[in-house]
Amino acid sequence: MTNIVNKYEIQLGPVDTLGIKWLDNLIRFIKMGAEVKEGHRPSLKFPQHAWLTIETSELLRNEPGIQVFKIDEVYTREQLDAMEFPELREAVKSRGVKGRDRTIMTRQYLKATGQDAEAISKDKLIPKGGLVDEEQESPSSEDSESKVEENSKEKEE
Helix, strand or coil, rough: CCCCCEEEEEEEECCCCCCHHHHHHHHHHHHCCEECCCCCCCCCCCEEEEEEEEEEHHHHHHHCEEEEEECCCCHHHHHHCCHHHHHHHHHHHHCCCCCHHHHHHHHHHHHHHHCCCCCCCCCCCCCCCCCCCCCCCCCHHHHHHHHHHHHHHHHHC
16 A cells, blocks of 8 residues: 655644744644745744645644645545545545546545555455455465365275
């Protein structure tokens, strides 16, 4: 399965006059791997502001003092399944996927983003031959040899 990377630009704005929440948000995004956007210097005086760029596997959303602008966002099958249909249509439109059937649209979107469209989830994959029971192991060669010997003895008697 491919590693999903979402790209965002983030504008951090003032939440309180002292800038404590702004600083907490700045530290949180820097820990996530965000970098200051080239050509933009953060301002520490009220109103505080900073422009950041980040590449992460998480989905980011707007919060008080945080304005998120998506550059490129990729959804997994689980995230697509959790969406309402109108929200799904908007999400897959960026990859040129249109339609009325949810399963077909999901499959086309997953193929367009380089994900495995035949997988049900990232934890459990279905091989093309059918379902495989994870607890059942293949019989060892010793077990199969002993069974063959038992069958041949039964036939002789």
